[in-house]
Amino acid sequence: MNKITNHLPTAELQALDAAHHMHPFTSDGALAKKGVRVITSGQGVWLTDSEGSRIIDGMAGLWCVNVGYGRGELADAAARQMRELSYYNTFFMTTHVPAIALAAKLAELAPGDLNHVFFASSGSEANDTNIRLVRRYWDIKGQPERRVIIARKNGYHGSTMGGGSLGGMPYIHAAGGKIDGIEHIGQPHWWAEGGEMTPEEFGLLRARELEEKILEVGADKVAAFIGEPIQGAGGVIVPPSTYWPEIQRICDKYGILLIVDEVITGFGRTGNWFACETFGIKPHIITIAKGLSSGYQPIGGSIVCDEVAHVIGNADDDFNHGYTYSGHPVASAVALENLRIIEEDGIIDHVRDVAHPYLAEKWHKLGDHPMVGQTSLVGLMGSLQLTPNKATRAKFAAKPGTIGFRTREHCFRNNLIMRHVYDRMIISPPLVITTEEIDVLIDRATKSLDAAYAEVKAEGLFTEA
Numbered sequence: 001m002n003k004i005t006n007h008l009p010t011a012e013l014q015a016l017d018a019a020h021h022m023h024p025f026t027s028d029g030a031l032a033k034k035g036v037r038v039i040t041s042g043q044g045v046w047l048t049d050s051e052g053s054r055i056i057d058g059m060a061g062l063w064c065v066n067v068g069y070g071r072g073e074l075a076d077a078a079a080r081q082m083r084e085l086s087y088y089n090t091f092f093m094t095t096h097v098p099a100i101a102l103a104a105k106l107a108e109l110a111p112g113d114l115n116h117v118f119f120a121s122s123g124s125e126a127n128d129t130n131i132r133l134v135r136r137y138w139d140i141k142g143q144p145e146r147r148v149i150i151a152r153k154n155g156y157h158g159s160t161m162g163g164g165s166l167g168g169m170p171y172i173h174a175a176g177g178k179i180d181g182i183e184h185i186g187q188p189h190w191w192a193e194g195g196e197m198t199p200e201e202f203g204l205l206r207a208r209e210l211e212e213k214i215l216e217v218g219a220d221k222v223a224a225f226i227g228e229p230i231q232g233a234g235g236v237i238v239p240p241s242t243y244w245p246e247i248q249r250i251c252d253k254y255g256i257l258l259i260v261d262e263v264i265t266g267f268g269r270t271g272n273w274f275a276c277e278t279f280g281i282k283p284h285i286i287t288i289a290k291g292l293s294s295g296y297q298p299i300g301g302s303i304v305c306d307e308v309a310h311v312i313g314n315a316d317d318d319f320n321h322g323y324t325y326s327g328h329p330v331a332s333a334v335a336l337e338n339l340r341i342i343e344e345d346g347i348i349d350h351v352r353d354v355a356h357p358y359l360a361e362k363w364h365k366l367g368d369h370p371m372v373g374q375t376s377l378v379g380l381m382g383s384l385q386l387t388p389n390k391a392t393r394a395k396f397a398a399k400p401g402t403i404g405f406r407t408r409e410h411c412f413r414n415n416l417i418m419r420h421v422y423d424r425m426i427i428s429p430p431l432v433i434t435t436e437e438i439d440v441l442i443d444r445a446t447k448s449l450d451a452a453y454a455e456v457k458a459e460g461l462f463t464e465a
Contacts, residue, residue, distance in 0.1 A: 010050040013038050024159075037412070042069030045430045045437050047417070055415045056441055058427040063232060063264045064290035067341050068432040074296045074334050074341075081333035090119070090327045099327030102336050106303055109273050109339070112282055116309035119301040119327035123263030123289035124158025126300040127226070130285055131162050131179075132321045134224040134257050137308050140315045146223045147181045149259075150213050154187045156233035157226060157261055157287070166226055169234075183217060185209040187231060188239035191374050191385050191393055203240030211250045224257035224284075225250075229275035232264035232428070235421035236383035238376045244279045257284040257308065263300070267291030268342055268431050270379035271352035278378065284308055294338045297331035347431050351379055358435045362442040369446070371403075371453045371462075380433070384425040384449075394464040396423060403461065407452040414451075416444035 007013060018032035038050035045068055047055040060066065067074075081098060088096050103117040118133070120126040131149065138146035151157065153168035165178035168187070186193065186206050194202040214222050225247065231237035251258040260283040265275035269291060272278050276286065285308065289300030312319050325331070342348060360377050366384055367375040373387035386403050388394055396403050404420030411418040411425075419426050429441065456462045 007038075007040060007050060010038055011035075013050060044068045044070065045433045053415055055417060056429075056437065056444065058411075058416055058418045058429050058441055058445075060428050060430045061295050062290070063269075063428045064295035066267055066269070066291040066431045067294045067338060067345075067347065068430040071294070071296070071341065074294070074337055077333050077337035078297065078330050081330045085329050087329060089324065091322060096327075096329050098329045098332035098336065102327070102332040105336060105339055106288070106301075110286060110303045111274060111276055113306040114283070114286060114303045115306055116304040116313075117301050118304060119299065119332075120289075120323055121298045121325045121328070121331070122158065122300045123261070123287055124160040124163040124300075125323060126263070126287045126289060126302050127157045127166055127261065128160050128162035129302050129321060130224075130226070130259050130287060131166070132319075133285065133302060133304065133308065133312065134259070136315075136319060136321075137257070137311055138223050140311050143220070145221050148183055148217050148222045149181060150183045150185060150210060150217075150222060150225045150256075152187045152227055152231075153184045154189065154234040154237070155184075155226075155228060155231060155261075157228075158263075183213055185213050187234065187237060188243045189231075189235075189237045190240055192395075199240035200242045203242035204246055206239075207243050207246035207250065210247060211254075214250070214254050214256070219254045219256075222254065222256050224259050226259040226261060228261045228263075229265050229270070229279050229281065230378055230381060232381070232426075233421065235424040236376060236381055236426045236428075238378055238383075244281050248281060259283060259285045259287065261287040263287055263289045264291075264428070265381070267339075268348040268351055268379075269381055269428065271348065271356055273348065275378075292338070293331060293335040296338065297328075297334040298325075299328065299331035299335050342431075345432075351431050354435065355380055355431070355433055355438065359433075359438050359442075362438060366442070366445065366449070369449050369453070371449060371456075380431055381428050382426065383421075386423040386425065388462050388464045392464075396461065397463045397465045398461050403452065403456055406455060407448060410448040410451040410455075411444070414444045414448050416441065416448060418445060418448070 014035045017036050039047050040050050041048045045057055047057050106117050107115040118129055135147050151166045155168045157163045157166040164172040165182045168184045186209050188206040190199045190202045262274055266288050270278040284305045286303040293299050356379050363377050363382050364375045366372050371386050372384050373390040374385035376383045388396055401422040404423040408420040
C-alpha cells in the first residue's frame with residue numbers, strides 16, 4: 001500500500017479535488033480557478049502542505065485540535081479499540097465500555113448537576129438533539145405548547161437543518177430555509193452595535209431583549225434559550241461582563257431551560273474545562289464536540305442536567321431520537337484518551353498560567369496597529385476588529401469583509417492560518433502552543449496586517465462608510 005505522503009504533484013491533486021470534491025461553505029467554481037491548498041501532515045501547532053510549506057495553525061483546524069497534531073497516543077487508542085470492538089450501536093438496550101466510561105468522565109468534569117450525556121457525531125447533531133430534548137421535556141411535563149427556542153442573531157450552532165435554524169446567520173437560512181419555532185434576539189456585539197452606550201449598559205440592553213422576546217411570544221410557549229459563551233464563528237464576540245448574569249436571571253425568572261453551546265469553548269479553550277465556569281453560567285444543557293476528541297474522531301454530545309434527564313428517562317414512552325454513531329466505540333475511546341492527555345499534561349494550566357498571559361501581552365499590542373480598533377482575548381480565543389477609524393468605531397466603505405479577506409490572504413501567504421469574519425480577524429490556536437510559537441504567530445500576524453494595510457491604502461480602500 002502506498003503511503004499517503006507519497007502523493008501526486010500539487011497541480012494534479014488540485015485538479016482531482018476540483019473535479020470530485022464538494023467543499024463546505026465554498027463556491028467550488030471559484031476555488032477550482034484559484035486552486036485549493038493541500039495539507040499533507042501536521043505536528044503540534046504546525047501543518048505542512050503539498051509544496052512543503054510549514055504553516056502555523058492559528059485556528060486549531062476548525063477550533064478543535066486542542067492537544068495539537070500528531071499525538072501518537074490517540075492513534076494508538078483508535079487502533080486498540082478498532083481491534084477490540086470496531087463498532088456497535090447503543091440502541092436496543094445495549095451499550096459498550098467506551099461509551100460508558102466517556103459518559104462517566106464527562107459527568108465528572110462538567111460543572112453542577114450535569115451528569116448525563118446523549119452522544120452525537122458533531123456539534124450540529126448535538127444541537128439538533130437539544131431541540132428534541134427540550135421540547136420532549138416540556139411535553140412530558142404537561143406543557144406541550146412550550147416549543148419555542150430563542151437564540152441570537154449572528155450566533156452559530158451548526159449547519160444541519162436544526163442547528164442552522166438555531167443559528168442566526170441569514171445566509172445559512174437562505175440555503176434551504178429553517179424550521180419553525182425558533183426566534184432570534186440581538187447579539188452582545190458592543191463594538192459594532194453599542195453606539196454611545198458603555199459596554200456594561202449595552203450588555204444589559206441586549207440581555208433584556210431575551211425578556212422582551214419571552215413576553216412577546218408568551219412565557220408559556222418558550223422552551224429554552226441557547227447561546228455560545230463567546231460567539232465563535234460570529235467573530236469571537238466576547239460579551240460585556242453584565243450580559244451573562246442578566247441572561248441567567250431572566251432564564252431563572254421565567255423557568256426556561258438554558259442551553260450553552262460549548263462546541264468551541266469547551267475542554268480548556270478559555271482556561272477552564274468549560275466556559276460556563278469562566279463566565280459563571282449554570283446551564284441545563286451543554287453542547288459539546290470539537291475539543292472533546294481534539295478533532296481526531298468525529299464525536300459530539302449534549303451534557304444534560306439531572307432534572308431534564310430524569311424527566312425524559314422516567315417517561316412512559318421512549319425518547320425517539322438517536323444516531324447510528326451515537327457513542328461510537330472508537331470515537332469514545334479516542335475522546336477518553338484525549339481527556340486524559342489534557343488532564344495529565346496539565347494543558348488547561350498551561351493555557352491559564354502560561355499561554356494566555358503571554359499571548360495577551362502580545363495580542364493587545366496589535367491594537368496599536370493603524371488598522372486595528374479592538375483586540376479581544378479570552379483564554380486562547382481572540383479577535384482583532386479592523387477599522388478605518390478607531391475613535392468612531394467606523395466601518396469600511398468597501399463591502400463588509402473586503403478588508404478582512406485581503407488580510408486573511410496575506411496571512412495565508414505568510415504561512416499563518418488566521419481566519420476572517422467580515423472585517424474581524426480571529427484566532428484559536430492549539431492549546432499546546434508554546435511562547436516561542438506565539439512569537440512566530442504574532443510576527444506573521446503583524447507582517448500580514450502591515451501588508452494588508454499598505455495594499456488597502458494604495459487602492460484607496462482605507463476609507464469610512
